[in-house]
Amino acid sequence: MTQNPRTQALTDAGVSIWLDDLSRQRLSSGNLQELVDTKNVVGVTTNPSIFQAAISGAEDYDEDIAALAKDGKDVDAVVEKLTTDDVRSAADLFEGVHTASHGIDGRVSIEVDPRLAHDTEETVAQAKRLHEVVGRDNLFVKIPATKAGLPAITAVIAEGISVNVTLIFSVDRYVEVIDAYLSGLEKAAASGKDLSSIHSVASFFVSRVDAEIDKRLEALGGEAETLRGSAGVANAQVAFGTYLESFGSERFEALQAQGANTQRALWASTGVKNPDYPDTLYVDRLVAEPTVNTMPEKTLDAVADHSEPAATLNAEIATSAQAVLERVAEAGVDLDDVFALLEREGVEKFEKAWEELLETVSASIDDVSA
Template identity: 55%
Template sequence: MTETPTAALSSAGVSIWLDDLSRSRINSGDLQRLIAERNVVGVTTNPTIFAGALANGESYAEQVAVLSAEGVDASRAVFEITTDDVAAASKIFSSIYESSDGYDGRVSIEVEPGLAHDATGTVVQAQELWAKVGQPNAMIKIPATEAGLVAITEVIALGISVNVTLIFSLERYRAVINAFLTGLERARTAGHDLSTIHSVASFFVSRVDAEIDKRLAAVGTKEALALRSKAGIANAQLAYQVFEQAFDSERARGLLAAGARKQRPLWASTGVKDPSLPDTLYVTGLVAAGVVNTMPEKTLEATFDHGVVTGDTVTRAYDEANAVLDAVDATGVSYTEVTELLEKEGVEKFVVSWNELLETVDTALRAAR
């Protein structure tokens, strides 16, 4: 049999994770199908995903009725519902987790977005989520805000696996890696088994293009327009270079020798925003060994159907990637301004989704009463 594109992607060293989760997907067997037929080896979630699942999910009615009878508020109900889904999905992936020695089979759940600038609150809730899910292959998602960096170190130091989210700039990515390594150093001092602590760093891709392309179009010159839809991939390619350099440092090598695992880059926001672009652009354009690509189902199916995997498309592109970002800067479009805006907007969008989720659940609880 000819190897499918998703199988080829896996063979090239890319772990395919699904950027979606719902109880109906779990109960119907669809998640198991994607594991068997689409090479999916993990799942990521966020407040937007759960807001959509709860808004359209009859499969939650029974649990909502029970929670309503118990008199819990919407916030507690969301905690119970989402952690139950993540625990159930984690059990489905347990065999992959075990066979890959913890490398894959991961399911992520995010702290409340309202805690993005509250390091102490993030650490407290990360522990609550970790304990409630109760599965070793879970990951707690923490945004890479300034406060998030502090929390990442503290949570890693506690021996909890972390998915760092909302990374847009290379500078912030370096700070994320430093927070991870500092956390490992503290975990080692505390006597934790470093081999059990896993982390990924979610570097967002298509949102970078969406914002930079808008600004390039406003500049309107031939040179600016020729750069559209190139910055997102270039930025991610250079992130991989940062990853390679950081984990080849003396500091990192010492921790790896003590049993630690590398914090893998994860490509997030890999669904194209511009319909004129190839729908597999942020998959086939970012193939490198040891990365994760978390895809919405539409992107996953497009990749399976017609993705062309040609091997590594990252490590030989560093010079070209640097040239792209330099050229963008030369047009007057500020990389720093864009990435700072995207972090701010990313947090705000998740807060909106979280509030929609609370409203949906609150309405359901009141209806059940």
């Protein structure tokens, strides 16, 4: 099949396109394979909200839920089975991409239980379990970039397990994420692990930043309102400057000499929240090599239809973007408060979605057992 010229152009510019969605229906219908064949999709990300939407009310899972319930499995075991089965199937679908890209792409992500976001030891334990249960080399285990998540990232990377670090909102926290990754690589090297087999991405959220900052700019009124829609892109652009600096450092060069891979920046939350903004905003303004952009299908379709990428990101653009953030702060927005709030809300939203999924599956188990 022929790839869409606009998604191909992004690929040629060094952007790996991943789909921010997964369901059994996507797998069984051939929809996911079609996106691979026609829109340059080379990976998948999932999260608790995606699984909650996929499983709740979908008949595709009824037979498995009934069988597992009859075997006496509790709700947590059933949910783990359903989600890891889908992720494993998707990983198998991407096996060829994974091989052809030498392990860079063809990746499928699954997140640790969001209720563990503030528990380092339990996060590490579940990351190891998910890695073992899925049993595929192209798996990414997602760990949130909370304070408790940072040492967990180091520990899991040290074990040789590839990690997708999620819920990154601030550049300051991103710096800590990179340090956690490099520390994990250093520990892995010290224990004789093959660094070339360890991969990672750092998922930097974009549209949620604009949504919160725009709200505060509107409340300030006047000249502050002219800055609406500028902070999300600028924040990500500054982050890419940090990527360039960190992975051009002597510290990383020493690891790279041992086979280490960079931790690519991944742009997440790329569906626009404000309908007044271009629906490809968080794709067109964040073109850089090497990066990942994980898109909901609505955004992917928009990109395939009318994407017009801006200049490729570089250190100069990152410097200009820093000035944008400074103007936002000078207008009266407390950026540290914004980023702390977004992290808390991000964890809470995923916890709520997970709880809703557990309740839905639990009700289905009760129906079978009645």
